[in-house]
Amino acid sequence: MMGRPVLRRLALACAVLMLAGAVWLTGPATAQAPAGSIKIGLLYDHTGPFAEGGSLNSWRGAKMIIAYVNEHGGVAGKYKIVQVDGDSQSKGDVALNEAERLLNVEKVDVLAGLYSSAQAVPLAERMDKEQKLLWITTAISSKVFDGRNLHYVFRPQPTGDQVGKLSVQYIADYAQEKFGRPARDLRLAIIYEDGPYGTDVSSGNEAKAKELGLNVVLKEAYSAQAPDLSSLVTKLRAARPDVLFHTGYNPDITLFLRQAEEGGLRVRAYIGHGAGHSQLDKLKENIGADRVEGFHTVDPAAAQLLDPNGLRPGVWAMTQEMVRRYRKEFGEGELAPHVSMGFNNLGILLTDVLPRAIQKYGGWSPDAIARAARETDIPDGGTIMGYGVKFYPPGHRFAGQNERAFPVVDQVIGGRFQIVYPTSLAQVKPAVLLPRSSPLALQ
Numbered sequence: 001m002m003g004r005p006v007l008r009r010l011a012l013a014c015a016v017l018m019l020a021g022a023v024w025l026t027g028p029a030t031a032q033a034p035a036g037s038i039k040i041g042l043l044y045d046h047t048g049p050f051a052e053g054g055s056l057n058s059w060r061g062a063k064m065i066i067a068y069v070n071e072h073g074g075v076a077g078k079y080k081i082v083q084v085d086g087d088s089q090s091k092g093d094v095a096l097n098e099a100e101r102l103l104n105v106e107k108v109d110v111l112a113g114l115y116s117s118a119q120a121v122p123l124a125e126r127m128d129k130e131q132k133l134l135w136i137t138t139a140i141s142s143k144v145f146d147g148r149n150l151h152y153v154f155r156p157q158p159t160g161d162q163v164g165k166l167s168v169q170y171i172a173d174y175a176q177e178k179f180g181r182p183a184r185d186l187r188l189a190i191i192y193e194d195g196p197y198g199t200d201v202s203s204g205n206e207a208k209a210k211e212l213g214l215n216v217v218l219k220e221a222y223s224a225q226a227p228d229l230s231s232l233v234t235k236l237r238a239a240r241p242d243v244l245f246h247t248g249y250n251p252d253i254t255l256f257l258r259q260a261e262e263g264g265l266r267v268r269a270y271i272g273h274g275a276g277h278s279q280l281d282k283l284k285e286n287i288g289a290d291r292v293e294g295f296h297t298v299d300p301a302a303a304q305l306l307d308p309n310g311l312r313p314g315v316w317a318m319t320q321e322m323v324r325r326y327r328k329e330f331g332e333g334e335l336a337p338h339v340s341m342g343f344n345n346l347g348i349l350l351t352d353v354l355p356r357a358i359q360k361y362g363g364w365s366p367d368a369i370a371r372a373a374r375e376t377d378i379p380d381g382g383t384i385m386g387y388g389v390k391f392y393p394p395g396h397r398f399a400g401q402n403e404r405a406f407p408v409v410d411q412v413i414g415g416r417f418q419i420v421y422p423t424s425l426a427q428v429k430p431a432v433l434l435p436r437s438s439p440l441a442l443q
Contacts, residue, residue, distance in 0.1 A: 003144060004368065010337060013253065019341075022137045026209050030125065032234070033266050036079070037074070037079060037080040037081065037082050038074075038075060038079050038080070038081050038082070038083065038109050038110060038329055038354070038364060039081075039084060039106070039107065039108045039109045039110065040066065040082065040108060040109065040110035040111075040112055040359065041084045041085070041099075041102030041103070041106060041108035041110060041111045041112065041113075041304045042059060042062055042083060042084070042086065042113045042430060043086040043088060043095065043098055043099060043111060043112065043114060043442055044056065044058055044059040044062075044085075044086075044087070044088065044113045044114075044115055045087065045088045045089060045090045045115055045116065045166050046059065046085070046087040046091045047087055047089050047090065047262050048088075048090025048091065049090050049224075049249060049250045049251050050088075050090040050115055050116055050249060050275075051090065051395055052250050052251065052279060052282050053087075053115075053249045053250030053279060054115060054138065054250075054274070054275050054276070054278060054336060054337075054338035055090075055115035055116070055153050055266075055338070056136070057156060057279070057336045057338035057339045057340050057342070058113065058115055058137055058338045058339070058342035058441075059085075059113065059342060060326065060329075060330060060342060061322070061338065061339040061340060061342025061343035061346070062112060062113065062137060062342035062343065062346045063323075063339060063342075064082065064325045064326065064329070064342075064343055065342070065343045065344075065347045066083050066216070066346070066350070068321065068325070069081060069281050069347075069350050069351065070166070071078055074198070075350055075351075075355060075358070076298065076354070076355040076358050077352045077357060079354075079358070080107075081185065081270050081350070083110050084102060084106050086098035086099070086102050086113075086115070087218075087431045088115075088307050089097070089210065090114075090116070090117060092118050092119050092122070093115070095114075095119040095123060095425045096119075096122070096123060096126070097197070097264070099111060101126075102133070105270075107156045107194065108223050109327055109364060110135075110364075111127075111132070112135055112137065112346060112349075113132060113137055113138070113342075114136050114137065114138060114139045115137075115138045115139060115379045116195075117139040117141030117143070117160070117195065117196040117197035117200065118195040118196055118197065119139065119140060120139035120141065120144050120196075121144055121196050121286055122248075123443070124133045124136070124144045124145075124148075124150060124153045125148065125150075126155050127152060127153060128148075128150045128151060128152045128220040131151075131152055131366055131367075132152060132366055133153070133154070133318050133366040133369045133370055134152060134153045135153075135154050135345075135346075135349050136154070136155040136157065136345075136346040137155075137156075137157070137341055137342055137346055138157065138338060138341050138342070139155075139157075139161070139197070140157050140158065140160040140163065140197065140200070140201075140274070141160050141197050141200040142159040142160055142161045142200050142398070143196050143197075143198040143199075143200060143223075144196075144395075144401075145398045145400055145401045146397060147397055147399060148399075149394060149395065149396075150399055150400045151394055151400075152366050152371060153400045154370075154373050154391055154400045154402075155345075155400060155401055155402060156344070156345040156383075156389055156402045157300065157341065157405055158263075158300060158387075158402075158405035158406055159200070159346065159398075159401065160197060160201040160203075160273075160405045161197075161200055161201070161203060161204040161207070162203060162204065162255055162405075162406065162407055163201050163204060163274060163298045163299070163407045164200070164201040164202060164203060164204020164205040164206075164207070164208065164245075164247075164273065164298075165204040165205070165206075165207060165208040165424075166406075166407055166408075166409060166421070167245055167273060167296070167298045167409060168204075168205050168209050168214065168245070169208055169212075170207035170409045170420075171183065171188070171243050171271070171299075171432075172212050172267065173188070173421075174430065174432045178269075178360075178430075178432040178433055179242065179268065179432075179433075180429075182210075182216055182421055183212060184213050184215065185215070186214065186215065186241070186242045186243060187215055187217045187239070187240060187241045187242045188209060188214055188215060188216045188217065188218070188241060188242070188243050188245065189216070189217055189218040189219075189220075189236055189239055189240070189241035189243070189244050189261055189267075190202050190206060190216060190218070190245045190247070190338070191218075191220050191221075191222065191232060191236070191244070191245070191247075191248075191256075192220075192221055192222075192245050192246070192247040193220075193221070193222060193223070193224040193247060193248050193249060193252060194221040194223055195224065195336075197247065197249075197275070198247040198248065199221070200226075200249040201273045201274075202219065202221070202245070202247055204269045204277030205245050205261045206281065217239040217240070218235060218236060218239040218241065219223065219238075219248075220232060220235060222252070222259075224248060224249050224252045225252075226252065226253075227255075228255075228256075228259075228397055229243045229252070229255055229256045229259050230259050230263060232256070233256070233259050233260050233261065233263040233265050233408070236260070236265050236405055237264065237265050239265065240421050242269065242442075243266045243268065243269045243270075243271065243328050244269070244270050244271065244324065245271045245273070245376060246270070246271065246272050246273070246277070247272070247273040247274075247275075248272075248275065248276060248277070249280070250275065250276035250279070250344075251276075251345065252275060252276075253272070253276040253283075254276070254283075254286040255289060257287050257291075257440075258287065260440060261291075261440060265364060265440065266440060266441060266443070267434070267440060267441075268434065268441070268442050269294075269296070269433055269434060270294070270295055270296065270431055270434060270440060271296045271298065271409075272295060272296055272297045272298070272300040272409075273297065273298045273299070274297060274337070277296075277297040277299075278299045278336050278337050278338065278410075278417075279332040279334075279336050279338075280292065280336065280408055280412065280416070280417055281333045281334045281336075283295070285349045287406040290414065291354050291435070291438065291439060291440075292412050293412050293413075293415065293434075293435050293437065293438060294411065294412060294413075294431060294433065294434040294435050294438055294441075295411070295412045295434075296409060296410065296411050296420075297337075297405055297409075297410050297411075297417070298387050298408070298409050298410075299337040299342070299408070299410070300337055300340065300387075300406075300407050300430055301337065301385050301386055301407075301408045301419060301425070302335055302336065302337040302339070302340050302342060302388060302417065303319045303322060303340040303343075303344065303384035303385055303386075303411075304319055304322075304340075304417070305417065305418065305419050305427060306319070306384075306386050306425065307425070307427075310329075310386065310425070311381045311382075311384070311386065312379070312382045315381065315382065315383065315384055315390055315425065316384075318347075319384045321334060322340070322343045324341070326339060326357040327331060327435050334416065334417065336413060337410075340384060340385055340412045341385075343384070344383055344385050347430060348383065348389055349373075350374070351385040351407065352376055352378065352389075353369060353372045353373045353376055353385070354369065354372070356372040356375060357369045357371070357372035360372065373391055374391055374393060374394075375388055376389050376390065376391060377389075378390070380404060382398050386403050386406075386408075387402070387405045387406050388404035389402050389404055389405075390402065390403050390404050391403070395418075406419065408422065408425055409421035409422075409433060411430050411432075412430060413428060413430075
């Protein structure tokens with residue numbers, strides 16, 4: 001449970017700030033008396049396909065929480081944050097080069113962000129070997145941590161494996177009611193981009209299907225840069241799935257959906273997993289508002305969709321603060337889950353971990369931050385995304401991963417996302433099936 005000193009500190013910041021993000025802090029190996037400001041490098045994709053797939057929204061959330069903390073005196077009410085941005089350009093090699101620039105040229109104390117798992121997997125290992133602390137806000141691949149025993153990398157996010165398993169469990173729970181037959185009689189197909197992100201989510205899909213004894217009729221990978229996915233559509237048509245599980249980024253999702261419609265693919269339910277599937281406004285723009293009704297996405301919750309009664313005192317006020325700032329700076333429209341990820345997870349570092357590192361361990365060296373992070377103990381309902389925070393310790397298979405994080409299932413109902421699963425968090429009962437009006441619906 002969160003200690004009284006932490007609650008008092010958050011109250012002074014006007015609310016309980018438990019939020020999602022990624023940051024790296026560097027300093028001498030031993031604790032020091034801190035002085036001056038904390039320079040943070042935010043590493044996201046501002047250009048390229050990942051930008052509109054969620055990376056830009058994560059950056060917006062991170063940017064807003066930095067502004068909020070600075071307006072309330074800075075970290076621990078004393079240390080202002082200087083933000084320095086880096087653009088990974090949706091390319092792995094550029095991400096590594098930008099990390100080097102931020103650390104060695106800009107001399108940032110903190111490196112934060114990372115949307116793409118393809119960037120996060122190699123960068124996490126590199127940072128840990130150099131004993132520099134990396135705080136991941138958004139990238140979800142289990143491969144970032146699995147079996148690597150990282151000591152200087154932390155992530156409040158759930159894993160891709162969790163995301164994949166949840167979507168299959170969701171379908172299994174509603175099979176009889178919505179499809180009129182047992183889950184084992186449904187035909188399931190899994191398609192995914194072939195990077196760490198898609199591979200991890202699809203592995204979760206497959207593992208849960210096997211555990212439940214479900215029938216996977218096709219599992220197929222593709223390149224997110226593929227210019228043509230018509231052959232994949234042909235294979236899906238031959239497999240005749242009832243439910244299609246799809247993990248992709250942004251342009252590839254649009255390309256697939258257009259070619260699926262043109263190629264005559266018809267399914268009864270369509271389940272996406274985060275990234276481009278969670279950017280509802282962009283989906284509507286790319287394929288038409290009338291064509292997204294009934295679509296699903298599986299991701300950490302968009303904070304504004306949660307029931308305030310399930311949160312700890314003061315947390316909902318921070319959700320409202322996030323929404324207010326977003327509307328003022330970026331306008332109206334759907335607040336994608338990625339906004340909450342940037343705001344929430346970076347906030348955990350800024351308001352829970354860093355103050356403890358400074359006050360208890362003398363500064364913001366990587367060792368001080370890592371020790372402080374391992375003491376984080378936020379209960380469920382203590383962050384704006386509903387989950388708590390407790391990192392697996394060194395020696396654990398997933399050392400550095402938040403063991404309390406969880407995703408939710410959203411469905412587009414009435415033109416907007418609503419949480420439909422798990423039932424304990426659901427806003428409405430799901431339709432599950434695509435409506436008859438959907439061009440992808442099997443009539």
